[in-house]
Amino acid sequence: MRAFIVRRLILIIPLLFLISVISFATILLPPGSYVETYVQNLERTGFIMDQGQIEAIYRQYGLDQPAALQYVLWMSNFLLKGEMGRSFMYQRPVKDVILERLPMSATIAIVSLAVTWLIAIPIGIYSALRQYSVGDYVATIIGFVGLALPNFLLALALGYWVFSSTGRAITGLFSIEYKGAPWSIGKFADLLGNIWLPIVVIASAGTASLIRILRATLLDEKNKQYVTTARAKGLPERRLIMKYPVRVAINPLISTIGWTLPFIVSGEIIVSQTLGLETLGPVLLAAALGEDMFLVGSIVMILSSLTVVGTLLSDILLAWLDPRIRFERIGA
Amino acid sequence: MNRKTPHSFFSGITSSYLRWKESRAKKIQESLYYASQRKLVWHAFKKHKLACISLVVLAILYFVSIFADFFAPFGPLERFKDFNDAPPTGIHLINTDGKLSRPCIYETKRELNTDTFKYEYSEDSSKSHTIRFFVKTEPYKLLGFIPMRHKLFGLENRQVPLLLFGSDRLGRDVFSRILYAGRISLFIGFGGVTVAFILGSILGGISGYYGGVVDEAIQRVIEVLISVPDIPIWIALSAALPRDWGTINIYLAITLILSIRGWTGLARVVRGRIISLREEEFALAAKAAGASDRRIIFKHLLPAFSSYLIVHITLAIPGIILGETALSFLGLGIRPPAVSWGTLLQEAQDVNVLANFPWMLLPALFVVGAILMFNFVGDGLRDAADPYASSR
Numbered sequence: 252m253r254a255f256i257v258r259r260l261i262l263i264i265p266l267l268f269l270i271s272v273i274s275f276a277t278i279l280l281p282p283g284s285y286v287e288t289y290v291q292n293l294e295r296t297g298f299i300m301d302q303g304q305i306e307a308i309y310r311q312y313g314l315d316q317p318a319a320l321q322y323v324l325w326m327s328n329f330l331l332k333g334e335m336g337r338s339f340m341y342q343r344p345v346k347d348v349i350l351e352r353l354p355m356s357a358t359i360a361i362v363s364l365a366v367t368w369l370i371a372i373p374i375g376i377y378s379a380l381r382q383y384s385v386g387d388y389v390a391t392i393i394g395f396v397g398l399a400l401p402n403f404l405l406a407l408a409l410g411y412w413v414f415s416s417t418g419r420a421i422t423g424l425f426s427i428e429y430k431g432a433p434w435s436i437g438k439f440a441d442l443l444g445n446i447w448l449p450i451v452v453i454a455s456a457g458t459a460s461l462i463r464i465l466r467a468t469l470l471d472e473k474n475k476q477y478v479t480t481a482r483a484k485g486l487p488e489r490r491l492i493m494k495y496p497v498r499v500a501i502n503p504l505i506s507t508i509g510w511t512l513p514f515i516v517s518g519e520i521i522v523s524q525t526l527g528l529e530t531l532g533p534v535l536l537a538a539a540l541g542e543d544m545f546l547v548g549s550i551v552m553i554l555s556s557l558t559v560v561g562t563l564l565s566d567i568l569l570a571w572l573d574p575r576i577r578f579e580r581i582g583a
Numbered sequence: 584m585n586r587k588t589p590h591s592f593f594s595g596i597t598s599s600y601l602r603w604k605e606s607r608a609k610k611i612q613e614s615l616y617y618a619s620q621r622k623l624v625w626h627a628f629k630k631h632k633l634a635c636i637s638l639v640v641l642a643i644l645y646f647v648s649i650f651a652d653f654f655a656p657f658g659p660l661e662r663f664k665d666f667n668d669a670p671p672t673g674i675h676l677i678n679t680d681g682k683l684s685r686p687c688i689y690e691t692k693r694e695l696n697t698d699t700f701k702y703e704y705s706e707d708s709s710k711s712h713t714i715r716f717f718v719k720t721e722p723y724k725l726l727g728f729i730p731m732r733h734k735l736f737g738l739e740n741r742q743v744p745l746l747l748f749g750s751d752r753l754g755r756d757v758f759s760r761i762l763y764a765g766r767i768s769l770f771i772g773f774g775g776v777t778v779a780f781i782l783g784s785i786l787g788g789i790s791g792y793y794g795g796v797v798d799e800a801i802q803r804v805i806e807v808l809i810s811v812p813d814i815p816i817w818i819a820l821s822a823a824l825p826r827d828w829g830t831i832n833i834y835l836a837i838t839l840i841l842s843i844r845g846w847t848g849l850a851r852v853v854r855g856r857i858i859s860l861r862e863e864e865f866a867l868a869a870k871a872a873g874a875s876d877r878r879i880i881f882k883h884l885l886p887a888f889s890s891y892l893i894v895h896i897t898l899a900i901p902g903i904i905l906g907e908t909a910l911s912f913l914g915l916g917i918r919p920p921a922v923s924w925g926t927l928l929q930e931a932q933d934v935n936v937l938a939n940f941p942w943m944l945l946p947a948l949f950v951v952g953a954i955l956m957f958n959f960v961g962d963g964l965r966d967a968a969d970p971y972a973s974s975r
């Protein structure tokens with residue numbers, strides 16, 4: 252087990268390094284630097300800067316240095332001090348902007364992942380055991396539509412449905428009266444009343460493929476000889492199915508975590524933008540549209556590295572649950 | 584005796600039909616013994632009814648959007664003054680006298696409701712216009728070079744709006760815009776998949792055939808790209824595109840951005856297949872005969888699993904179409920005046936639009952439809968891809 256963890260930890264380092272390089276590349280990508288955009292924006296509001304002030308900004312951010320050195324500067328600031336530069340749009344350190352919204356993003360992503368599994372596993376088992384039943388067809392159709400329907404549309408439609416049937420408009424995580432308020436039971440209840448919608452939307456998109464994988468494996472498993480043997484020995488059907496073939500069939504699902512989590516993080520951004528949630532998604536979008544590239548690059552890096560770390564944690568957890576995984580990977 | 588005659592007559596027909604069917608099945612069976620693999624795949628695919636229907640519908644969708652100039656009654660940017668957010672025009676088959684007539688519409692009139700200060704549209708049944716097929720219009724160039732004077736359907740009087748799917752905020756026909764938008768939305772899937780296919784088969788091929796350090800490096804890159812959420816990267820990259828780029832540049836750039844991750848899945852399929860195939864006799868024989876590495880990969884190994892690649896590609900297209908829709912919806916993809924299904928949906932961004940002008944969501948129907956069709960075709964192809972395994 253320890254060997255497995257160490258191996259995985261070593262493997263993640265080049266991954267994180269590549270992610271940070273890609274993220275930094277997006278900061279440098281736009282033609283003309285962000286300082287130019289910044290100066291232009293200031294000029295538009297009637298504030299003219301002279302050459303000396305502009306050069307001072309360049310020096311402050313190390314922009315007169317070659318790209319590799321800039322990267323080292325940015326990374327070392329991040330690793331040592333947790334600083335990621337300054338957002339021109341918010342006029343605040345990037346770190347503060349991200350920290351303010353990250354917890355909500357992470358919560359929504361993690362809960363959505365759990366809900367995806369909670370929805371997919373029972374439906375998958377049902378579809379396989381009652382193959383070609385009405386329920387199976389309904390599940391397949393809903394799964395296909397969930398696959399084809401863009402996230403934002405489902406969010407819009409559900410939001411409209413909630414509004415027209417209950418009169419509650421979900422525009423953000425909190426209702427207006429709780430928006431700047433300190434945490435209280437009322438605020439938490441208000442959050443629960445709003446947060447379920449984005450979670451359902453994000454989770455539904457990922458369930459379709461999980462259901463299909465689970466259904467296919469379970470269909471193969473349930474006709475195998477060990478199932479017949481167990482049945483012949485008189486094990487109650489329900490216990491028999493849950494105890495043997497289902498446990499085998501869930502294994503292939505486990506290996507999908509590696510791409511389910513990135514998928515959910517992506518979905519979270521679009522849904523948050525559609526519903527106006529106070530998460531990182533809308534900030535990323537606004538920053539991208541405003542070419543506030545330090546903020547964009549930093550959010551990309553934080554989201555990507557957290558996704559990778561989350562995948563690693565779930566991998567370790569699952570290897571701990573199922574010894575075959577850790578031996579398989581070590582043998583490979 | 585007499586009563587038996589019709590019975591035996593019908594049974595004669597049935598039995599001869601059964602015999603004919605049997606001999607036909609036998610003939611097909613026999614022809615399959617020496618059929619090429621492509622023929623076998625096609626035969627297996629044809630059994631998948633849903634996939635066949637989907638393929639036909641997709642073909643129609645592509646055809647109509649390529650020749651949108653002809654099929655769409657109006658141009659994508661043509662505006663009807665004073666017809667902002669007008670609902671779909673009703674088509675009537677029964678005229679005011681209660682008789683069946685050729686499909687016609689009643690002219691729409693607009694009135695300001697003095698209570699709500701909103702414009703209200705109603706039909707004026709005194710002025711009816713018949714819908715004409717192959718109606719004459721001002722000359723235009725089909726696909727930019729074939730001079731034409733007719734459109735599939737429309738009204739004699741081009742000033743009267745015929746809005747099948749209503750109009751948008753600026754009074755443009757939503758139906759026509761959807762058809763034109765298909766050009767970008769449907770073909771970005773092909774473009775992205777082509778890039779993904781080239782990158783995926785080259786890198787996957789190298790990775791699987793040579794192994795070692797090259798393989799290890801390519802696998803690490805793939806791992807990074809797979810484990811990173813794609814929307815943030817797409818957003819960051821498309822934000823970096825210059826604001827003053829023209830439609831074509833933006834289109835190509837968005838295609839590239841969307842295929843950044845698409846090739847990884849394909850590369851994995853290619854690598855896995857090549858690793859298992861390169862030790863097969865036919866590959867060893869080619870090597871012994873002195874074929875170059877390139878020739879072995881592209882002439883001997885790649886064709887051996889091309890059907891898997893086709894399946895994979897078909898199933899990758901919907902992802903790219905959805906990606907474009909999402910990016911354009913967020914305002915970072917295709918930029919106006921170019922239209923794609925995503926940019927059309929961008930206008931339906933808030934609940935207000937949904938409540939008052941629900942027809943603005945009709946482009947979504949096309950997105951969902953196209954993606955479902957691609958998935959069905961992909962499923963059918965997957966079942967058909969391995970025709971020799973049909974006996975299992």
